[in-house]
Amino acid sequence: MKSRTIKVDYLARVEGEGALLVKIKGEQVTDVKLKIFEPPRFFEAFLRGRKFDEAPDIAARICGICPIAYQMSACHAIEDAFGIKITGPIRDLRRLIYCGEWIESHALHVYLLHAPDFLGYEDAIRMAKNHPDEVKRGLRLKKAGNEIVRLLGGREIHPINVRVGGFYKTPVKRDFSALAEELKWARDTALATVRWVATFAFPDFDRDYEFVALRHPDEYPFNEGRLVSNQGLDIAVREYDQHFVEDHVAHSNALQSRLTERNSYFVGPLARYNLNFDKLSPLAQEAARSAGLGPVCRNPFQSIIVRSVEMVYACDEALRIIEHYEMPDKPAVNVEPRVGTGYGCTEAPRGICYHRYRIDDRGIIVDCKIVPPTSQNQKTIESDLRQFVQTNLLLPKDKLQWQCEQAIRNYDPCISCATHFLKLYIESE
Numbered sequence: 140m141k142s143r144t145i146k147v148d149y150l151a152r153v154e155g156e157g158a159l160l161v162k163i164k165g166e167q168v169t170d171v172k173l174k175i176f177e178p179p180r181f182f183e184a185f186l187r188g189r190k191f192d193e194a195p196d197i198a199a200r201i202c203g204i205c206p207i208a209y210q211m212s213a214c215h216a217i218e219d220a221f222g223i224k225i226t227g228p229i230r231d232l233r234r235l236i237y238c239g240e241w242i243e244s245h246a247l248h249v250y251l252l253h254a255p256d257f258l259g260y261e262d263a264i265r266m267a268k269n270h271p272d273e274v275k276r277g278l279r280l281k282k283a284g285n286e287i288v289r290l291l292g293g294r295e296i297h298p299i300n301v302r303v304g305g306f307y308k309t310p311v312k313r314d315f316s317a318l319a320e321e322l323k324w325a326r327d328t329a330l331a332t333v334r335w336v337a338t339f340a341f342p343d344f345d346r347d348y349e350f351v352a353l354r355h356p357d358e359y360p361f362n363e364g365r366l367v368s369n370q371g372l373d374i375a376v377r378e379y380d381q382h383f384v385e386d387h388v389a390h391s392n393a394l395q396s397r398l399t400e401r402n403s404y405f406v407g408p409l410a411r412y413n414l415n416f417d418k419l420s421p422l423a424q425e426a427a428r429s430a431g432l433g434p435v436c437r438n439p440f441q442s443i444i445v446r447s448v449e450m451v452y453a454c455d456e457a458l459r460i461i462e463h464y465e466m467p468d469k470p471a472v473n474v475e476p477r478v479g480t481g482y483g484c485t486e487a488p489r490g491i492c493y494h495r496y497r498i499d500d501r502g503i504i505v506d507c508k509i510v511p512p513t514s515q516n517q518k519t520i521e522s523d524l525r526q527f528v529q530t531n532l533l534l535p536k537d538k539l540q541w542q543c544e545q546a547i548r549n550y551d552p553c554i555s556c557a558t559h560f561l562k563l564y565i566e567s568e
Contacts, residue, residue: 159543161528168532171525173517173547183507191217191476191502192303198494198509199297204247207240207288208487209509210301211362212494217303219377220481220498221474228467229305230362231460232291236301237361237485238457239287242325244488245408245446245453246284248551249332250277253443256545257339273335276328280450283325286318287457305471315461322461326454330426333447337430342542344527345437348519349401350410353486359418359452360411362485367414368404377482379493385510396515403518406490407550408445412436420459423452439523439549446488446551476502487512489551513552520550 162170182201186194194213199206211233218225225233250273251263260266267274285295290310292298300307351372353364366382367373374382385394398404416424416434427433427448436445480497490512497506527546531539 159524159547161524161543163528163532166532168525168529171521171528173521173524183509186496186504186507189504191220191496191498191504192474194496194504194507195301195303196297196299199301201509201511203296204244205240205487205489205492206297207236207292207301208485208492209494210298211237211485212483212492212509213496214301214303214483215362215485216481216483216494216496217498218474218481219483220479220496221303221477222479223304223472223474225305225472228309228465229471231464232306232309234361235457235460236288236291236298238453238460239284239291241453241488242284242329242450242457243281243288244284244551245450246277246280248488249336249443249446249450250274250280252551253545253548254336254339256541256548257336257443276332280325280328280332283321284453286321290314290318302471304474305467305469307470309467309470311466312464315464319458319461322454322458326422326451326458329447329450329454330422333426333430333444333451336443336447339443341438341440342527343438344440344523346439346523346526348405348410348437349398349403350413351398351404351406351491351515352410352414353484353491354414355418357418359415359420359456360486366484366491368398369413370401372398372400376484376493379482379484380495380508383493383510383515385514394514395517396510397518403522404515405519406512406515407442408449408488408490409436409439409442410490411486412445412448419448419452420455422455423448426451439546442549442551476500489513490515513550516550516552520547520552523549 160172161168182198186197189197194217195210198209198213201209255261255263255266258266258270263274288298289295291300291306293300349368349370351366351368353360354367355364365373365375366379372382382399383396384399385396388395413435430444432441432444476498478498478500480495483494484491492512493510495508496504499505523546524543528539528543531542
């Protein structure tokens with residue numbers, strides 16, 4: 140009986156260092172491992188013993204692409220511990236800065252990391268030779284998102300203006316004038332992006348996932364809501380640890396999350412879209428329908444369309460917030476530390492980002508837990524790969540390699556920040 144091993148030493152066009160191992164015996168896939176070998180960075184340990192107000196800036200360093208997600212989840216969790224609820228213009232500004240992060244992250248993924256797969260290029264540099272206008276368009280879109288983060292966060296990378304209770308400084312309305320004009324261009328360009336990616340060829344690969352995302356009664360989720368799924372989960376964020384657990388597996392330095400009631404689950408744009416389509420703006424809903432999508436999309440390869448739809452929404456929402464913005468009386472509410480445990484969960488571009496903090500009477504963090512989106516998707520990525528390889532065993536070696544990598548990039552995994560070229564080995568006996 141012939142055995143084959145598909146071994147990818149380094150995953151290309153993902154943020155961080157990971158590898159892929161697929162074992163095939165005869166006509167059956169026997170093992171799939173998404174191997175994350177980047178060393179753990181122990182941010183939870185770094186945060187223990189620090190003052191509560193240091194958490195947002197420390198947590199932001201977890202990711203250079205998604206610092207807002209970590210800052211916002213930290214702020215919400217600590218405010219929950221202190222019994223603080225943010226409303227009004229400060230809450231709106233939090234949604235606005237999150238719009239900026241979604242725009243820049245989704246533009247990076249769609250144009251520079253994922254589009255090369257569909258167009259047959261090894262990377263965006265090679266793609267730019269034949270598609271210079273598209274690459275320039277993606278870079279300008281990313282810059283528009285970065286500009287929101289810079290204006291509200293103080294700088295584009297690892298912002299320094301976010302704090303527990305709000306911001307250190309808030310802008311006046313006139314500060315948004317130039318940004319609003321650029322966002323109108325970005326919204327039109329995001330609509331063009333939806334039309335562009337809808338023309339790509341997608342493998343037929345619908346799957347029966349358990350999608351998990353925040354759901355808010357009045358809006359598409361960024362910072363607030365209940366955790367829900369399409370298979371009956373409906374819990375408050377503070378109930379997270381009662382329903383989700385993390386396991387250590389020998390082949391990965393990253394913990395793998397699962398639902399205790401069932402098993403693997405799927406977070407990110409596809410999950411948000413399927414659970415919150417009715418909360419998208421009319422413009423974003425129409426963009427999705429014009430691209431051939433309905434309220435339900437179960438093909439992970441079409442996540443590039445969904446990310447583009449979310450870019451439309453983020454631009455639309457940013458413009459709405461700017462139009463109605465009135466400067467708050469103070470940039471932050473008063474914060475008085477107290478003993479407590481707080482829970483926060485927000486929607487990073489790649490999916491839910493969960494934080495839990497236990498704080499003592501001096502405002503010192505005694506214990507914390509941080510669960511990033513990619514660790515929550517690992518088991519589903521491996522399940523997808525097992526099914527995908529099983530149904531495509533007759534593909535030529537190079538095409539199977541290409542589509543295995545593409546299947547991983549459907550999730551836009553963020554291991555940290557690195558790019559490597561791939562080597563694939565298929566060994567037969």
